[in-house]
Amino acid sequence: MQRLAVYCGSSLGASEAYKTGAIQLGKELAKRNITLVYGGSSIGLMGAVANTVLSEGGHAIGVIPRLLAEREISHKGLTELITVETMHERKAKMMELADGFVVLPGGTGTLEEFFEVFTWGQIGLHQKPCGLLNINHYYEPLISLFNHMIDQRFLQEKFRAMAIIEDEPAALLDKFLNYEAPPIKSFE
Template identity: 75%
Template sequence: MKRIAVYCGSSFGASEAYKNGAVQLGKELAKQKITLVYGGSSNGLMGAVADAALQEGGHVIGVIPRVLEEREISHKGLTELHTVETMHERKAKMAELADGFIVLPGGAGTLEEFFEVFTWGQIGLHQKPCGILNIHHYYDPLKNLIDHMIEQKFLQEKFRSMVIFEEQPDVLLDQFSKYVPPSIKNFK
Protein backbone atom coordinates (compact mmCIF):
# COMPACT_ATOMS: atom_id res chain seq x y z
CA MET A 1 0.00 0.00 0.00
CA LYS A 2 1.41 3.33 -1.03
CA ARG A 3 -1.64 5.54 -0.52
CA ILE A 4 -4.67 5.17 1.73
CA ALA A 5 -7.81 7.32 1.47
CA VAL A 6 -9.30 8.14 4.86
CA TYR A 7 -12.92 9.20 5.27
CA CYS A 8 -13.88 10.81 8.57
CA GLY A 9 -15.78 13.57 10.31
CA SER A 10 -15.05 17.28 10.06
CA SER A 11 -15.85 17.52 13.78
CA PHE A 12 -14.29 15.75 16.77
CA GLY A 13 -17.41 13.97 18.01
CA ALA A 14 -18.48 13.38 21.60
CA SER A 15 -15.44 11.44 22.83
CA GLU A 16 -11.76 12.37 22.99
CA ALA A 17 -11.12 8.76 21.91
CA TYR A 18 -12.12 9.64 18.34
CA LYS A 19 -9.45 12.34 18.03
CA ASN A 20 -6.88 10.08 19.69
CA GLY A 21 -7.67 7.32 17.20
CA ALA A 22 -7.33 9.70 14.26
CA VAL A 23 -3.96 10.86 15.58
CA GLN A 24 -2.80 7.24 16.01
CA LEU A 25 -3.79 6.45 12.43
CA GLY A 26 -1.99 9.51 11.05
CA LYS A 27 1.18 8.58 12.93
CA GLU A 28 0.98 4.94 11.82
CA LEU A 29 0.52 5.90 8.16
CA ALA A 30 3.63 8.11 8.35
CA LYS A 31 5.59 5.42 10.20
CA GLN A 32 4.77 2.89 7.46
CA LYS A 33 5.52 5.48 4.73
CA ILE A 34 1.95 5.36 3.44
CA THR A 35 0.62 8.59 1.95
CA LEU A 36 -2.63 9.85 3.45
CA VAL A 37 -5.28 10.90 0.94
CA TYR A 38 -8.20 12.70 2.57
CA GLY A 39 -10.80 15.45 2.14
CA GLY A 40 -8.39 18.38 2.60
CA SER A 41 -10.00 20.04 5.62
CA SER A 42 -8.23 21.41 8.68
CA ASN A 43 -11.29 20.75 10.88
CA GLY A 44 -12.17 17.90 13.23
CA LEU A 45 -10.90 14.38 12.72
CA MET A 46 -9.89 15.31 9.18
CA GLY A 47 -7.44 17.89 10.47
CA ALA A 48 -6.26 15.63 13.30
CA VAL A 49 -5.30 12.71 11.06
CA ALA A 50 -3.55 15.04 8.59
CA ASP A 51 -1.68 16.97 11.29
CA ALA A 52 -0.48 13.76 12.94
CA ALA A 53 0.82 12.33 9.66
CA LEU A 54 2.57 15.61 8.79
CA GLN A 55 4.14 15.93 12.25
CA GLU A 56 5.65 12.47 11.81
CA GLY A 57 7.12 13.41 8.42
CA GLY A 58 4.41 11.76 6.33
CA HIS A 59 2.99 12.82 2.99
CA VAL A 60 -0.59 14.09 2.92
CA ILE A 61 -2.71 14.75 -0.15
CA GLY A 62 -5.93 16.68 0.29
CA VAL A 63 -8.81 16.80 -2.18
CA ILE A 64 -11.30 19.57 -1.49
CA PRO A 65 -14.22 21.05 -3.43
CA ARG A 66 -13.87 24.74 -4.24
CA VAL A 67 -16.97 25.64 -2.20
CA LEU A 68 -15.29 24.34 0.96
CA GLU A 69 -11.90 25.81 0.13
CA GLU A 70 -13.58 29.21 -0.28
CA ARG A 71 -14.93 28.92 3.27
CA GLU A 72 -11.30 28.85 4.41
CA ILE A 73 -11.41 25.37 5.89
CA SER A 74 -8.77 23.84 3.63
CA HIS A 75 -5.60 22.70 5.33
CA LYS A 76 -2.73 25.04 4.43
CA GLY A 77 0.19 22.74 5.29
CA LEU A 78 -0.36 19.70 3.08
CA THR A 79 2.12 18.01 0.77
CA GLU A 80 -0.44 18.46 -2.04
CA LEU A 81 -3.91 19.99 -2.23
CA HIS A 82 -6.17 19.27 -5.19
CA THR A 83 -9.09 21.66 -5.61
CA VAL A 84 -12.04 20.19 -7.52
CA GLU A 85 -15.41 21.62 -8.50
CA THR A 86 -17.84 19.10 -6.97
CA MET A 87 -18.18 16.52 -4.23
CA HIS A 88 -18.47 13.86 -6.95
CA GLU A 89 -15.11 14.91 -8.38
CA ARG A 90 -13.62 14.81 -4.87
CA LYS A 91 -14.73 11.22 -4.30
CA ALA A 92 -13.56 10.11 -7.74
CA LYS A 93 -10.14 11.75 -7.30
CA MET A 94 -9.66 10.25 -3.84
CA ALA A 95 -10.59 6.78 -5.13
CA GLU A 96 -8.23 7.18 -8.09
CA LEU A 97 -5.32 8.18 -5.85
CA ALA A 98 -5.85 5.47 -3.20
CA ASP A 99 -4.77 1.84 -2.92
CA GLY A 100 -7.26 1.26 -0.08
CA PHE A 101 -9.83 3.02 2.08
CA ILE A 102 -10.14 3.54 5.84
CA VAL A 103 -13.18 4.95 7.60
CA LEU A 104 -12.94 6.76 10.94
CA PRO A 105 -15.95 7.99 12.92
CA GLY A 106 -18.06 10.52 11.05
CA GLY A 107 -21.55 11.38 9.99
CA ALA A 108 -23.72 10.91 6.93
CA GLY A 109 -21.06 12.14 4.48
CA THR A 110 -18.50 9.70 5.86
CA LEU A 111 -20.94 6.80 5.55
CA GLU A 112 -21.89 7.86 2.03
CA GLU A 113 -18.22 7.85 1.00
CA PHE A 114 -17.68 4.43 2.58
CA PHE A 115 -20.74 2.84 1.00
CA GLU A 116 -19.81 4.17 -2.41
CA VAL A 117 -16.32 2.58 -2.44
CA PHE A 118 -17.72 -0.57 -0.82
CA THR A 119 -20.33 -0.85 -3.60
CA TRP A 120 -17.72 -0.13 -6.28
CA GLY A 121 -15.68 -3.04 -4.94
CA GLN A 122 -18.66 -5.39 -5.04
CA ILE A 123 -19.30 -4.73 -8.72
CA GLY A 124 -15.63 -4.91 -9.67
CA LEU A 125 -14.76 -1.24 -10.23
CA HIS A 126 -11.79 -1.74 -7.89
CA GLN A 127 -10.18 -4.50 -5.83
CA LYS A 128 -8.98 -2.35 -2.95
CA PRO A 129 -9.55 -3.10 0.74
CA CYS A 130 -12.10 -1.14 2.76
CA GLY A 131 -11.32 -0.85 6.45
CA ILE A 132 -13.23 0.46 9.43
CA LEU A 133 -11.13 1.79 12.29
CA ASN A 134 -13.70 1.02 14.96
CA ILE A 135 -12.59 3.62 17.50
CA HIS A 136 -14.43 3.43 20.82
CA HIS A 137 -16.78 0.86 19.18
CA TYR A 138 -18.35 3.63 17.10
CA TYR A 139 -19.05 1.30 14.18
CA ASP A 140 -20.47 -1.68 16.10
CA PRO A 141 -23.99 -0.80 14.83
CA LEU A 142 -22.68 -0.75 11.23
CA LYS A 143 -21.08 -4.16 11.71
CA ASN A 144 -24.42 -5.46 12.99
CA LEU A 145 -26.22 -3.88 10.02
CA ILE A 146 -23.87 -5.57 7.55
CA ASP A 147 -24.53 -8.91 9.28
CA HIS A 148 -28.27 -8.20 9.09
CA MET A 149 -28.02 -7.40 5.36
CA ILE A 150 -26.34 -10.77 4.84
CA GLU A 151 -28.89 -12.64 6.96
CA GLN A 152 -31.73 -11.01 5.04
CA LYS A 153 -30.10 -11.84 1.67
CA PHE A 154 -29.55 -8.23 0.54
CA LEU A 155 -25.76 -8.63 0.68
CA GLN A 156 -23.85 -11.68 -0.46
CA GLU A 157 -21.89 -13.44 2.30
CA LYS A 158 -18.60 -13.19 0.40
CA PHE A 159 -18.64 -9.39 0.73
CA ARG A 160 -18.31 -9.51 4.52
CA SER A 161 -14.56 -10.00 3.95
CA MET A 162 -14.38 -6.73 1.99
CA VAL A 163 -14.99 -4.70 5.13
CA ILE A 164 -12.19 -5.14 7.65
CA PHE A 165 -13.15 -4.02 11.16
CA GLU A 166 -10.24 -3.36 13.55
CA GLU A 167 -9.67 -1.22 16.62
CA GLN A 168 -5.93 -0.50 16.15
CA PRO A 169 -4.39 1.23 13.10
CA ASP A 170 -1.35 -1.07 12.87
CA VAL A 171 -3.55 -4.19 12.96
CA LEU A 172 -5.86 -2.74 10.29
CA LEU A 173 -2.93 -1.91 7.99
CA ASP A 174 -1.51 -5.40 8.53
CA GLN A 175 -4.88 -6.84 7.44
CA PHE A 176 -4.74 -4.63 4.34
CA SER A 177 -1.41 -6.21 3.36
CA LYS A 178 -3.10 -9.66 3.44
CA TYR A 179 -6.31 -8.63 1.69
CA VAL A 180 -7.63 -10.87 -1.08
CA PRO A 181 -10.71 -9.44 -2.81
CA PRO A 182 -13.74 -11.67 -3.31
CA SER A 183 -15.11 -12.33 -6.79
CA ILE A 184 -17.39 -9.61 -8.14
CA LYS A 185 -21.10 -9.51 -7.40
CA ASN A 186 -23.24 -12.27 -8.84
CA PHE A 187 -26.55 -10.73 -9.96
CA LYS A 188 -28.38 -14.06 -10.18
Template identity: 75%
Template sequence: MKHLAVFCGSSFGASEIYTLGAIQLGKELARQNITLVYGGSSIGLMGVLADTVLREGGQVIGVIPKILEEREIAHKGLTQLITVETMHERKAKMADLADGFIVLPGGAGTLEEFFEVFTWGQIGLHQKPCGLLNINQYYRPLIQLFDHMVEQQFLQKKYLALAIVEEKPDILIERLADYTPPTIKSYEKDKEITVK
Protein backbone atom coordinates (compact mmCIF):
# COMPACT_ATOMS: atom_id res chain seq x y z
CA MET A 1 0.00 0.00 0.00
CA LYS A 2 1.37 3.36 -1.01
CA HIS A 3 -1.42 5.70 0.11
CA LEU A 4 -3.85 5.35 3.01
CA ALA A 5 -6.73 7.74 3.63
CA VAL A 6 -7.43 8.38 7.29
CA PHE A 7 -10.73 9.74 8.60
CA CYS A 8 -10.61 11.20 12.10
CA GLY A 9 -11.85 13.94 14.39
CA SER A 10 -11.03 17.64 14.20
CA SER A 11 -11.20 17.55 18.02
CA PHE A 12 -8.87 15.83 20.48
CA GLY A 13 -11.55 13.88 22.35
CA ALA A 14 -11.98 13.46 26.09
CA SER A 15 -8.77 11.52 26.73
CA GLU A 16 -5.12 11.95 25.80
CA ILE A 17 -5.17 8.30 24.70
CA TYR A 18 -6.75 9.35 21.39
CA THR A 19 -3.93 11.78 20.66
CA LEU A 20 -1.37 9.12 21.54
CA GLY A 21 -3.14 6.70 19.19
CA ALA A 22 -2.99 9.22 16.34
CA ILE A 23 0.73 9.72 17.00
CA GLN A 24 1.35 5.96 16.93
CA LEU A 25 -0.47 5.66 13.60
CA GLY A 26 1.45 8.61 12.15
CA LYS A 27 4.77 7.07 13.14
CA GLU A 28 3.78 3.73 11.63
CA LEU A 29 2.70 5.30 8.32
CA ALA A 30 6.02 7.14 8.05
CA ARG A 31 7.99 4.03 9.06
CA GLN A 32 6.33 1.99 6.32
CA ASN A 33 6.71 4.82 3.78
CA ILE A 34 2.94 5.06 3.32
CA THR A 35 1.65 8.47 2.23
CA LEU A 36 -1.10 9.84 4.44
CA VAL A 37 -4.18 11.16 2.64
CA TYR A 38 -6.47 13.07 4.99
CA GLY A 39 -8.84 16.02 5.29
CA GLY A 40 -6.17 18.75 5.27
CA SER A 41 -6.92 20.30 8.66
CA SER A 42 -4.37 21.55 11.20
CA ILE A 43 -6.57 20.96 14.27
CA GLY A 44 -7.56 18.06 16.52
CA LEU A 45 -6.52 14.48 15.76
CA MET A 46 -6.26 15.45 12.09
CA GLY A 47 -3.51 17.96 12.83
CA VAL A 48 -1.69 15.65 15.25
CA LEU A 49 -1.67 12.83 12.71
CA ALA A 50 -0.37 15.00 9.86
CA ASP A 51 2.26 16.67 12.07
CA THR A 52 3.52 13.28 13.25
CA VAL A 53 3.88 11.86 9.74
CA LEU A 54 5.73 14.99 8.60
CA ARG A 55 7.98 15.08 11.67
CA GLU A 56 8.91 11.42 11.05
CA GLY A 57 9.89 12.21 7.45
CA GLY A 58 6.73 10.94 5.76
CA GLN A 59 4.53 12.38 3.02
CA VAL A 60 1.11 13.94 3.60
CA ILE A 61 -1.57 14.91 1.10
CA GLY A 62 -4.44 17.01 2.45
CA VAL A 63 -7.77 17.49 0.70
CA ILE A 64 -9.84 20.38 2.01
CA PRO A 65 -12.98 22.16 0.78
CA LYS A 66 -12.83 25.93 0.36
CA ILE A 67 -15.35 26.55 3.15
CA LEU A 68 -12.93 25.05 5.70
CA GLU A 69 -9.78 26.50 4.15
CA GLU A 70 -11.32 29.95 4.49
CA ARG A 71 -11.81 29.38 8.24
CA GLU A 72 -8.02 29.20 8.52
CA ILE A 73 -7.80 25.60 9.64
CA ALA A 74 -6.00 24.31 6.55
CA HIS A 75 -2.57 22.83 7.33
CA LYS A 76 0.06 24.99 5.65
CA GLY A 77 3.01 22.61 5.95
CA LEU A 78 1.85 19.56 4.00
CA THR A 79 3.61 17.81 1.15
CA GLN A 80 0.56 18.72 -0.95
CA LEU A 81 -2.70 20.50 -0.15
CA ILE A 82 -5.54 20.03 -2.62
CA THR A 83 -8.43 22.49 -2.40
CA VAL A 84 -11.84 21.37 -3.68
CA GLU A 85 -15.23 23.06 -3.88
CA THR A 86 -17.40 20.77 -1.75
CA MET A 87 -17.35 18.13 0.98
CA HIS A 88 -18.53 15.58 -1.60
CA GLU A 89 -15.54 16.37 -3.82
CA ARG A 90 -13.24 16.03 -0.83
CA LYS A 91 -14.42 12.48 -0.09
CA ALA A 92 -14.28 11.47 -3.75
CA LYS A 93 -10.74 12.82 -4.14
CA MET A 94 -9.52 11.13 -0.97
CA ALA A 95 -11.05 7.83 -2.07
CA ASP A 96 -9.49 8.16 -5.52
CA LEU A 97 -6.01 8.79 -4.09
CA ALA A 98 -6.15 6.03 -1.46
CA ASP A 99 -5.33 2.33 -1.62
CA GLY A 100 -7.29 1.81 1.60
CA PHE A 101 -8.89 3.57 4.55
CA ILE A 102 -8.30 3.85 8.28
CA VAL A 103 -10.79 5.36 10.71
CA LEU A 104 -9.61 6.91 13.96
CA PRO A 105 -12.00 8.11 16.66
CA GLY A 106 -14.13 11.03 15.55
CA GLY A 107 -17.64 12.40 15.46
CA ALA A 108 -20.52 12.36 13.01
CA GLY A 109 -18.40 13.55 10.09
CA THR A 110 -15.88 10.76 10.61
CA LEU A 111 -18.65 8.16 10.75
CA GLU A 112 -20.28 9.61 7.65
CA GLU A 113 -16.98 9.27 5.75
CA PHE A 114 -16.53 5.72 7.01
CA PHE A 115 -20.05 4.60 6.12
CA GLU A 116 -19.75 6.01 2.64
CA VAL A 117 -16.62 4.01 1.78
CA PHE A 118 -18.08 0.99 3.59
CA THR A 119 -21.20 1.17 1.42
CA TRP A 120 -19.16 1.73 -1.73
CA GLY A 121 -17.30 -1.49 -0.89
CA GLN A 122 -20.56 -3.37 -0.40
CA ILE A 123 -21.86 -2.52 -3.85
CA GLY A 124 -18.52 -2.96 -5.60
CA LEU A 125 -17.57 0.65 -6.36
CA HIS A 126 -14.14 -0.16 -4.91
CA GLN A 127 -12.31 -3.17 -3.49
CA LYS A 128 -10.18 -1.25 -1.01
CA PRO A 129 -9.83 -2.29 2.64
CA CYS A 130 -11.22 -0.23 5.49
CA GLY A 131 -9.96 -0.48 9.06
CA LEU A 132 -11.17 0.85 12.38
CA LEU A 133 -8.32 1.73 14.74
CA ASN A 134 -10.21 0.91 17.92
CA ILE A 135 -8.34 3.18 20.34
CA ASN A 136 -9.64 2.86 23.90
CA GLN A 137 -12.45 0.60 22.57
CA TYR A 138 -13.99 3.72 21.01
CA TYR A 139 -15.76 1.75 18.30
CA ARG A 140 -17.19 -0.99 20.54
CA PRO A 141 -20.77 0.43 20.22
CA LEU A 142 -20.42 0.56 16.43
CA ILE A 143 -19.23 -3.06 16.32
CA GLN A 144 -22.24 -4.03 18.44
CA LEU A 145 -24.48 -2.15 16.03
CA PHE A 146 -23.02 -4.09 13.10
CA ASP A 147 -23.77 -7.36 14.90
CA HIS A 148 -27.32 -6.11 15.53
CA MET A 149 -27.70 -5.25 11.81
CA VAL A 150 -26.68 -8.81 10.91
CA GLU A 151 -28.99 -10.31 13.52
CA GLN A 152 -31.91 -8.25 12.24
CA GLN A 153 -31.01 -9.11 8.62
CA PHE A 154 -30.26 -5.58 7.42
CA LEU A 155 -26.59 -6.44 6.78
CA GLN A 156 -25.28 -9.61 5.20
CA LYS A 157 -22.77 -11.24 7.54
CA LYS A 158 -20.03 -11.38 4.92
CA TYR A 159 -19.86 -7.57 4.98
CA LEU A 160 -18.55 -7.54 8.51
CA ALA A 161 -15.23 -8.27 6.77
CA LEU A 162 -15.38 -4.80 5.19
CA ALA A 163 -14.52 -3.25 8.58
CA ILE A 164 -11.24 -4.62 9.90
CA VAL A 165 -10.97 -3.82 13.60
CA GLU A 166 -7.64 -3.63 15.45
CA GLU A 167 -6.16 -1.76 18.41
CA LYS A 168 -2.57 -1.51 17.13
CA PRO A 169 -1.63 0.45 13.98
CA ASP A 170 1.02 -1.97 12.72
CA ILE A 171 -1.32 -4.96 12.94
CA LEU A 172 -4.15 -3.01 11.31
CA ILE A 173 -1.96 -1.96 8.36
CA GLU A 174 -0.74 -5.55 7.98
CA ARG A 175 -4.34 -6.79 7.84
CA LEU A 176 -5.28 -4.09 5.33
CA ALA A 177 -2.45 -5.26 3.08
CA ASP A 178 -3.74 -8.87 3.26
CA TYR A 179 -7.38 -7.90 2.61
CA THR A 180 -9.55 -9.97 0.29
CA PRO A 181 -12.85 -8.23 -0.55
CA PRO A 182 -16.13 -10.09 -0.14
CA THR A 183 -18.34 -10.68 -3.14
CA ILE A 184 -20.49 -7.78 -4.31
CA LYS A 185 -23.81 -7.30 -2.55
CA SER A 186 -26.59 -9.54 -3.82
CA TYR A 187 -30.23 -8.64 -3.44
CA GLU A 188 -32.93 -11.06 -2.43
CA LYS A 189 -36.51 -10.47 -3.48
CA ASP A 190 -38.43 -8.88 -0.64
CA LYS A 191 -40.81 -11.12 1.24
CA GLU A 192 -44.45 -10.76 0.41
CA ILE A 193 -46.19 -8.82 3.16
CA THR A 194 -49.91 -8.42 3.36
CA VAL A 195 -51.09 -5.28 5.07
CA LYS A 196 -54.47 -5.62 6.76
Protein backbone atom coordinates (compact mmCIF):
# COMPACT_ATOMS: atom_id res chain seq x y z
CA MET A 1 0.00 0.00 0.00
CA GLN A 2 1.64 3.20 -1.16
CA ARG A 3 -1.05 5.88 -0.94
CA LEU A 4 -4.06 6.25 1.33
CA ALA A 5 -6.87 8.73 0.97
CA VAL A 6 -7.94 10.16 4.30
CA TYR A 7 -11.35 11.78 4.65
CA CYS A 8 -11.92 13.90 7.76
CA GLY A 9 -13.29 17.10 9.17
CA SER A 10 -12.17 20.61 8.33
CA SER A 11 -12.68 21.40 12.01
CA LEU A 12 -11.02 19.84 15.06
CA GLY A 13 -14.31 18.73 16.65
CA ALA A 14 -15.41 18.89 20.26
CA SER A 15 -12.83 16.52 21.74
CA GLU A 16 -9.03 16.80 21.82
CA ALA A 17 -9.07 13.04 21.16
CA TYR A 18 -9.94 13.67 17.49
CA LYS A 19 -6.82 15.76 16.89
CA THR A 20 -4.72 13.26 18.83
CA GLY A 21 -6.07 10.44 16.63
CA ALA A 22 -5.32 12.41 13.45
CA ILE A 23 -1.76 12.98 14.67
CA GLN A 24 -1.36 9.27 15.49
CA LEU A 25 -2.56 8.35 12.01
CA GLY A 26 -0.17 10.86 10.43
CA LYS A 27 2.76 9.38 12.37
CA GLU A 28 1.76 5.84 11.37
CA LEU A 29 1.48 6.79 7.68
CA ALA A 30 4.93 8.40 7.71
CA LYS A 31 6.44 5.47 9.63
CA ARG A 32 5.10 3.02 7.01
CA ASN A 33 6.14 5.29 4.13
CA ILE A 34 2.52 5.62 2.98
CA THR A 35 1.72 8.83 1.12
CA LEU A 36 -1.28 10.77 2.40
CA VAL A 37 -3.88 11.76 -0.18
CA TYR A 38 -6.42 14.15 1.30
CA GLY A 39 -8.57 17.22 0.70
CA GLY A 40 -5.69 19.72 0.65
CA SER A 41 -6.78 21.93 3.54
CA SER A 42 -4.54 23.44 6.21
CA ILE A 43 -7.28 23.52 8.85
CA GLY A 44 -9.04 21.10 11.17
CA LEU A 45 -8.29 17.40 11.29
CA MET A 46 -7.21 17.64 7.65
CA GLY A 47 -4.44 20.05 8.59
CA ALA A 48 -3.48 18.02 11.67
CA VAL A 49 -2.93 14.78 9.75
CA ALA A 50 -1.10 16.52 6.88
CA ASN A 51 1.15 18.54 9.18
CA THR A 52 2.06 15.40 11.09
CA VAL A 53 2.85 13.36 7.98
CA LEU A 54 5.09 16.17 6.71
CA SER A 55 6.81 16.82 10.05
CA GLU A 56 7.58 13.09 10.30
CA GLY A 57 9.27 13.13 6.89
CA GLY A 58 6.37 11.69 4.91
CA HIS A 59 4.63 12.79 1.74
CA ALA A 60 1.23 14.47 1.43
CA ILE A 61 -0.78 15.10 -1.71
CA GLY A 62 -3.71 17.48 -1.42
CA VAL A 63 -6.61 17.65 -3.87
CA ILE A 64 -8.65 20.82 -3.48
CA PRO A 65 -11.40 22.46 -5.53
CA ARG A 66 -10.53 25.93 -6.82
CA LEU A 67 -13.39 27.47 -4.78
CA LEU A 68 -11.80 26.31 -1.52
CA ALA A 69 -8.25 27.11 -2.64
CA GLU A 70 -9.38 30.70 -3.33
CA ARG A 71 -10.61 30.98 0.27
CA GLU A 72 -6.96 30.57 1.29
CA ILE A 73 -7.43 27.34 3.21
CA SER A 74 -5.19 25.23 0.98
CA HIS A 75 -2.09 23.84 2.64
CA LYS A 76 1.01 25.62 1.28
CA GLY A 77 3.62 23.07 2.40
CA LEU A 78 2.46 19.87 0.74
CA THR A 79 4.53 17.52 -1.38
CA GLU A 80 1.97 18.20 -4.11
CA LEU A 81 -1.24 20.24 -4.29
CA ILE A 82 -3.64 19.42 -7.12
CA THR A 83 -6.31 22.03 -7.82
CA VAL A 84 -9.47 20.80 -9.54
CA GLU A 85 -12.63 22.60 -10.59
CA THR A 86 -15.34 20.72 -8.68
CA MET A 87 -15.95 18.57 -5.63
CA HIS A 88 -16.80 15.69 -7.97
CA GLU A 89 -13.40 16.00 -9.64
CA ARG A 90 -11.76 16.08 -6.20
CA LYS A 91 -13.40 12.82 -5.15
CA ALA A 92 -12.61 11.12 -8.46
CA LYS A 93 -8.96 12.22 -8.32
CA MET A 94 -8.54 11.07 -4.72
CA MET A 95 -10.11 7.70 -5.57
CA GLU A 96 -7.78 7.34 -8.55
CA LEU A 97 -4.65 8.20 -6.55
CA ALA A 98 -5.40 6.07 -3.46
CA ASP A 99 -4.83 2.41 -2.70
CA GLY A 100 -7.34 2.57 0.17
CA PHE A 101 -9.51 4.93 2.19
CA VAL A 102 -9.42 5.90 5.87
CA VAL A 103 -12.18 7.94 7.47
CA LEU A 104 -11.57 10.00 10.59
CA PRO A 105 -14.30 11.90 12.42
CA GLY A 106 -15.97 14.55 10.32
CA GLY A 107 -19.30 15.93 9.22
CA THR A 108 -21.63 15.34 6.32
CA GLY A 109 -18.95 15.87 3.67
CA THR A 110 -16.75 13.25 5.28
CA LEU A 111 -19.61 10.76 5.43
CA GLU A 112 -20.59 11.51 1.85
CA GLU A 113 -17.03 10.77 0.69
CA PHE A 114 -16.94 7.55 2.71
CA PHE A 115 -20.30 6.30 1.44
CA GLU A 116 -19.35 7.01 -2.14
CA VAL A 117 -16.14 4.94 -2.04
CA PHE A 118 -17.89 2.27 0.05
CA THR A 119 -20.70 2.02 -2.53
CA TRP A 120 -18.23 2.00 -5.41
CA GLY A 121 -16.54 -0.98 -3.74
CA GLN A 122 -19.87 -2.82 -3.46
CA ILE A 123 -20.56 -2.53 -7.16
CA GLY A 124 -17.00 -3.37 -8.20
CA LEU A 125 -15.62 0.00 -9.30
CA HIS A 126 -12.65 -0.67 -7.03
CA GLN A 127 -11.35 -3.39 -4.71
CA LYS A 128 -9.61 -1.13 -2.21
CA PRO A 129 -10.02 -1.27 1.58
CA CYS A 130 -12.24 1.27 3.36
CA GLY A 131 -11.75 1.88 7.05
CA LEU A 132 -13.27 3.92 9.84
CA LEU A 133 -10.87 5.11 12.51
CA ASN A 134 -13.31 5.07 15.40
CA ILE A 135 -11.60 7.73 17.51
CA ASN A 136 -13.32 8.35 20.84
CA HIS A 137 -16.16 6.02 19.70
CA TYR A 138 -17.23 8.63 17.15
CA TYR A 139 -18.62 6.09 14.69
CA GLU A 140 -20.66 4.00 17.15
CA PRO A 141 -23.98 5.42 15.81
CA LEU A 142 -22.92 4.57 12.25
CA ILE A 143 -21.94 1.04 13.31
CA SER A 144 -25.42 0.67 14.84
CA LEU A 145 -26.94 1.90 11.59
CA PHE A 146 -24.94 -0.68 9.61
CA ASN A 147 -26.28 -3.40 11.90
CA HIS A 148 -29.82 -2.08 11.44
CA MET A 149 -29.35 -2.08 7.65
CA ILE A 150 -28.29 -5.74 7.83
CA ASP A 151 -31.23 -6.66 10.10
CA GLN A 152 -33.62 -4.96 7.68
CA ARG A 153 -31.92 -6.60 4.66
CA PHE A 154 -30.76 -3.41 2.98
CA LEU A 155 -27.09 -4.30 3.45
CA GLN A 156 -25.53 -7.72 3.03
CA GLU A 157 -23.16 -8.85 5.80
CA LYS A 158 -20.32 -9.36 3.32
CA PHE A 159 -20.48 -5.66 2.48
CA ARG A 160 -20.69 -4.56 6.10
CA ALA A 161 -17.37 -6.36 6.51
CA MET A 162 -15.91 -4.06 3.83
CA ALA A 163 -15.89 -1.29 6.42
CA ILE A 164 -12.84 -2.08 8.51
CA ILE A 165 -13.35 -0.48 11.92
CA GLU A 166 -10.60 0.03 14.46
CA ASP A 167 -9.81 2.44 17.30
CA GLU A 168 -6.05 2.60 16.63
CA PRO A 169 -4.31 3.58 13.37
CA ALA A 170 -1.74 0.76 13.46
CA ALA A 171 -4.44 -1.91 13.85
CA LEU A 172 -6.49 -0.38 11.02
CA LEU A 173 -3.53 -0.26 8.63
CA ASP A 174 -2.52 -3.82 9.54
CA LYS A 175 -5.98 -5.01 8.52
CA PHE A 176 -5.68 -3.07 5.25
CA LEU A 177 -2.65 -5.17 4.34
CA ASN A 178 -4.73 -8.38 4.47
CA TYR A 179 -7.89 -6.98 2.89
CA GLU A 180 -9.71 -9.09 0.33
CA ALA A 181 -12.65 -7.51 -1.44
CA PRO A 182 -15.91 -9.48 -1.42
CA PRO A 183 -17.56 -10.48 -4.70
CA ILE A 184 -19.38 -7.54 -6.27
CA LYS A 185 -23.00 -6.89 -5.46
CA SER A 186 -25.52 -8.98 -7.33
CA PHE A 187 -29.08 -7.80 -7.80
CA GLU A 188 -30.88 -11.11 -7.48
